[in-house]
Amino acid sequence: xxxxxRNLTYTVQSRLPKGPRKVVVKGVNGRFTSGQLVxxxxxxxxxxxxxxNALSGYRSAGVTGELLVNGQPRDEQHxxxxxxxxxxxxxxxxxxxxxxxxxxxxxxxAPKGSKAPSEEILQEMGLLEHQHTRxxxxxxxxxxxxxxxxxxxxxxxxxxxxxxxxxxxTVTTTQCVKVLKQLARQGRTVVCTxxxxxxxxxxxxxxxxxxxxxxxxxxxxxxxxxxxxxxxGLPCPRHHNPADFIIEVTExxxxxxxxxxEMMNGxxxxxxxxxxxxxxxxxxxxxxxxxxxNNDSQETEIILSNETCTYKVAKYEDSSASVSSLSSQxxxxxxSMEWMKMQKxxxxxxxxxxxxxxxxxLLQRMLKQILRNKxxxxxxxxxxxxxxxxxxxxxxxxxxxxxxxxxxxxLCVGLVIFFAYTQIMVPVLVYxxxxxxxxxxxxxxxxxxxxxxxxxTVSKLPFQVLFNIIxxxxxxxxxxxxxxxxxxxxxxxxxxxxxxxxxxxxLAIGSVFNVTNGCAIGPSAIAPFLGLxxxxxxxxxxxxxxxxxxxxxxxxxxxxxxxVLTIFGFGRQPLDCKEMYCHFAKPDVLLxxxxxxxxxxxxxIATMVGIMLVFRSMCxxxxxxxxxx
Numbered sequence: 015x016x017x018x019x020r021n022l023t024y025t026v027q028s029r030l031p032k033g034p035r036k037v038v039v040k041g042v043n044g045r046f047t048s049g050q051l052v053x054x055x056x057x058x059x060x061x062x063x064x065x066x067n068a069l070s071g072y073r074s075a076g077v078t079g080e081l082l083v084n085g086q087p088r089d090e091q092h093x094x095x096x097x098x099x100x101x102x103x104x105x106x107x108x109x110x111x112x113x114x115x116x117x118x119x120x121x122x123x124a125p126k127g128s129k130a131p132s133e134e135i136l137q138e139m140g141l142l143e144h145q146h147t148r149x150x151x152x153x154x155x156x157x158x159x160x161x162x163x164x165x166x167x168x169x170x171x172x173x174x175x176x177x178x179x180x181x182x183x184t185v186t187t188t189q190c191v192k193v194l195k196q197l198a199r200q201g202r203t204v205v206c207t208x209x210x211x212x213x214x215x216x217x218x219x220x221x222x223x224x225x226x227x228x229x230x231x232x233x234x235x236x237x238x239x240x241x242x243x244x245x246x247g248l249p250c251p252r253h254h255n256p257a258d259f260i261i262e263v264t265e266x267x268x269x270x271x272x273x274x275x276e277m278m279n280g281x282x283x284x285x286x287x288x289x290x291x292x293x294x295x296x297x298x299x300x301x302x303x304x305x306x307x308n309n310d311s312q313e314t315e316i317i318l319s320n321e322t323c324t325y326k327v328a329k330y331e332d333s334s335a336s337v338s339s340l341s342s343q344x345x346x347x348x349x350s351m352e353w354m355k356m357q358k359x360x361x362x363x364x365x366x367x368x369x370x371x372x373x374x375x376l377l378q379r380m381l382k383q384i385l386r387n388k389x390x391x392x393x394x395x396x397x398x399x400x401x402x403x404x405x406x407x408x409x410x411x412x413x414x415x416x417x418x419x420x421x422x423x424x425l426c427v428g429l430v431i432f433f434a435y436t437q438i439m440v441p442v443l444v445y446x447x448x449x450x451x452x453x454x455x456x457x458x459x460x461x462x463x464x465x466x467x468x469x470x471t472v473s474k475l476p477f478q479v480l481f482n483i484i485x486x487x488x489x490x491x492x493x494x495x496x497x498x499x500x501x502x503x504x505x506x507x508x509x510x511x512x513x514x515x516x517x518x519x520x521l522a523i524g525s526v527f528n529v530t531n532g533c534a535i536g537p538s539a540i541a542p543f544l545g546l547x548x549x550x551x552x553x554x555x556x557x558x559x560x561x562x563x564x565x566x567x568x569x570x571x572x573x574x575x576x577x578v579l580t581i582f583g584f585g586r587q588p589l590d591c592k593e594m595y596c597h598f599a600k601p602d603v604l605l606x607x608x609x610x611x612x613x614x615x616x617x618x619i620a621t622m623v624g625i626m627l628v629f630r631s632m633c634x635x636x637x638x639x640x641x642x643x
Contacts, residue, residue, distance in 0.1 A: 022079035040228035043280035097172035098165035104157035155186035175206035226264035231273035234284025372465035380473035406492025416589035416599030445524030518629030525636035554609035576618035
């Protein structure tokens with residue numbers, strides 16, 4: 015599958031309100047053929063990653079121009095299924111072994127009725143001996159190879175890689191590039207960005223696309239780059255790395271403009287074929303002859319030393335653009351025909367598995383990861399037990415004392431705040447990293463967003479509910495709340511609903527913001543709910559109707575009211591009075607004083623469930639927005 019782009023422009027909007035729009039890729043053209051390993055090079059900020067994101071479809075907002083596959087306008091939905099994008103950061107599912115990660119990818123991505131050759135892929139990637147190693151224990155090079163292996167499950171014909179050699183040592187970098195070249199030699203189109211490779215590494219790439227200031231300053235065979243620069247009056251010094259030299263050249267704006275005009279901003283392709291020439295009998299060295307041919311069949315000869323090459327330029331508008339393109343189409347005719355069939359087929363599903371299959375596979379993976387995170391489970395268990403014991407000691411046997419009305423309210427407020435703050439900050443800190451991984455897997459057509467979100471919600475329920483019940487049980491009996499089955503069930507239910515609502519709020523924040531911003535937004539977002547929760551307990555009857563309606567939007571307020579109704583409702587008998595007169599010994603007096611005697615604990619729980627659904631819907635919408643940008 016050959017990729018072609020014409021007049022491709024990528025514009026980004028400033029983060030400031032009404033800020034200026036910046037054009038990072040400026041109407042470039044190009045063509046990447048199958049069977050070749052292509053490197054997109056350029057200085058920092060030149061637009062390498064932006065060009066790769068636009069070509070792969072990873073970024074679609076602000077992208078204009080023509081995108082073609084095998085000379086035909088590409089269908090984005092089918093193209094996304096036939097390509098894969100591997101990010102610069104090694105995003106792998108934690109707490110899974112290499113083999114388990116491959117098995118999950120096979121179950122999700124392998125076509126129906128077929129079984130992916132996971133063992134063969136691991137063998138080819140050199141990971142078979144590490145198949146029982148956890149992904150977080152792999153080295154940098156092994157993680158990169160595993161990222162490639164996971165995408166090889168459905169054998170996509172196009173690979174996009176953003177800085178695959180970033181952070182790797184020289185030996186590992188060379189091994190990684192050789193793996194990519196092997197994939198390209200099998201008929202795939204492999205395109206990757208690379209910053210400034212060594213000369214020995216640059217030789218491994220078949221084609222180089224150099225971009226600077228959003229413009230194409232060179233496109234063609236790697237071996238033709240130095241002769242091209244010499245032909246325009248920029249000779250590369252002997253023993254100088256060509257990659258370093260062309261990057262140094264792009265530091266001068268006038269050179270960027272002249273080179274871009276010479277390349278017609280990517281419409282020309284420089285190819286070079288090295289032929290052995292007879293040695294000069296006088297010097298016993300090769301005569302170097304470069305035949306330069308443009309679109310008008312005019313030739314120029316440039317005599318260099320130590321090599322002979324044929325240097326040809328072709329325009330993409332010409333049907334015989336390049337010999338390599340023709341040969342790749344002939345050698346990959348079957349894949350080209352399959353691509354055309356995919357484009358014409360409208361019945362092809364977006365994913366290889368159904369909604370239920372995706373949900374079950376993801377649920378199994380998430381539960382396995384939770385169970386293997388034993389330190390995290392132990393921390394949560396100890397946290398809930400210790401906090402339950404501490405709160406129980408603070409309010410020891412006070413729930414049946416008619417003289418402790420204010421302590422009763424403190425107990426209800428403390429319980430609800432515990433459930434709220436315990437659950438809101440964990441997703442704010444953890445979930446942003448998971449969003450990056452989910453975005454990559456979703457973009458590469460592993461699964462849909464809806465089954466993922468359903469599996470995420472269900473997988474967290476068992477342990478969250480279990481720990482909340484442990485905490486509630488400790489506090490319930492230590493505080494001396496009279497036992498009855500309906501009251502105990504409502505007590506645990508209120509705590510769990512508050513916990514789920516707070517978690518939904520944390521997920522909504524974590525789905526949109528990074529960890530740094532989320533840490534500031536999380537406490538700031540919950541502060542208004544806390545203010546509404548404790549407002550007006552001492553003058554409840556004087557609160558206006560509008561303020562009462564506003565307080566209903568606080569799930570913390572609803573939780574406190576539900577907790578008070580649970581402890582002092584359900585037909586509770588009068589409290590013990592150790593003094594001559596206890597004004598709040600009768601539970602009805604306290605409920606009337608708080609102006610909640612006509613409220614229902616089940617109505618408050620239903621209100622919290624509604625708020626929880628709003629938060630979780632916001633999380634889903636936030637993920638949709640993140641995946642679309």
